[in-house]
Amino acid sequence: KAGVTQTPRYLIKTRGQQVTLSCSPISGHRSVSWYQQTPGQGLQFLFEYFSETQRNKGNFPGRFSGRQFSNSRSEMNVSTLELGDSALYLCASSLADGGNYGYTFGSGTRLTVV
Amino acid sequence: AQSVTQLGSHVSVSEGALVLLRCNYSSSVPPYLFWYVQYPNQGLQLLLKYTSAATLVKGINGFEAEFKKSETSFHLTKPSAHMSDAAEYFCAVSVWGSQGNLIFGKGTKLSVKP
Numbered sequence: 409k410a411g412v413t414q415t416p417r418y419l420i421k422t423r424g425q426q427v428t429l430s431c432s433p434i435s436g437h438r439s440v441s442w443y444q445q446t447p448g449q450g451l452q453f454l455f456e457y458f459s460e461t462q463r464n465k466g467n468f469p470g471r472f473s474g475r476q477f478s479n480s481r482s483e484m485n486v487s488t489l490e491l492g493d494s495a496l497y498l499c500a501s502s503l504a505d506g507g508n509y510g511y512t513f514g515s516g517t518r519l520t521v522v
Numbered sequence: 523a524q525s526v527t528q529l530g531s532h533v534s535v536s537e538g539a540l541v542l543l544r545c546n547y548s549s550s551v552p553p554y555l556f557w558y559v560q561y562p563n564q565g566l567q568l569l570l571k572y573t574s575a576a577t578l579v580k581g582i583n584g585f586e587a588e589f590k591k592s593e594t595s596f597h598l599t600k601p602s603a604h605m606s607d608a609a610e611y612f613c614a615v616s617v618w619g620s621q622g623n624l625i626f627g628k629g630t631k632l633s634v635k636p
Binding site: 441456466 | 612
């Protein structure tokens with residue numbers, strides 16, 4: 409059974425640019441969540457999608473957005489990149505409400521903003 | 523609202539010694555609790571989860587954790603540390619209906635000395 413796949417693994421972008429990250433969940437999982445991990449702030453919840461609808465959102469500026477497709481694959485986009493956006497971005501998938509089923513994480517995308 | 527406190531950002535043990543990583547949570551409703559492990563430049567791997575069944579939960583790689591409601595704790599233990607256990611460990615809490623929002627502790631980095 410394939411795990412959660414995130415692409416690309418590494419990205420280097422310049423301040424002001426935008427970036428799109430991709431996440432393919434485990435087959436059959438309809439919930440996809442995104443997290444940002446930094447040394448200073450730790451792991452922070454960005455947003456969660458279920459059946460193409462955003463159900464929950466963390467406390468991040470509007471520059472961070474996402475979407476989910478009918479096959480449950482998800483993308484997140486960050487516009488007007490800032491140096492502070494440098495982080496490991498993790499995607500997690502779950503059958504439905506992960507609270508009961510648990511969350512499976514991908515290996516992450518390491519974004520560096522220069 | 524939920525929160526997680528992990529006591530000790532760094533824990534060092536000798537190979538073969540007991541591993542004890544502490545986690546206390548705060549939740550106004552019955553929680554789901556998780557322990558994840560992260561190796562350098564990797565995503566999060568689920569070690570074990572508590573979802574209101576048995577209070578003593580056994581996970582992978584010989585780890586286990588005990589849910590103690592009276593102490594609001596979910597400490598992670600392993601009887602005998604192995605060099606390969608050196609990693610960062612995260613405790614997390616969610617509740618039913620949290621819609622992807624896992625609340626993580628700050629993490630505990632485990633070092634294992636030969």
